[in-house]
Amino acid sequence: MANGLPIITTDTNNTSCYTAHNENGFIIKSNSIDDLKENLEFLINNKGTIIKFGGKSLDIIDQNHNPNKIYNKFFSEKLSL
Numbered sequence: 001m002a003n004g005l006p007i008i009t010t011d012t013n014n015t016s017c018y019t020a021h022n023e024n025g026f027i028i029k030s031n032s033i034d035d036l037k038e039n040l041e042f043l044i045n046n047k048g049t050i051i052k053f054g055g056k057s058l059d060i061i062d063q064n065h066n067p068n069k070i071y072n073k074f075f076s077e078k079l080s081l
Contacts (some may be wrong), residue, residue: 001060002057002058004058006026006043006053007026010031011030024053024056
């Protein structure tokens with residue numbers, strides 16, 4: 001995500017909590033070769049989607065996982081206690 005790439009992950013691991021299905025990647029059925037194949041083929045045939053999903057991945061990283069934002073949020077909330 002931090003490299004501006006789309007994500008393909010499964011529905012049975014914790015990586016899926018970082019993925020917005022059809023926004024920055026795909027959450028596929030665990031152990032489903034057919035689901036993986038279908039989504040990989042979709043990305044290969046829709047290069048614009050790779051760019052769109054990659055941009056959304058960067059947005060998600062910046063909004064939710066930016067170290068400076070996390071630091072500022074932590075200390076602003078901690079000081080207001």
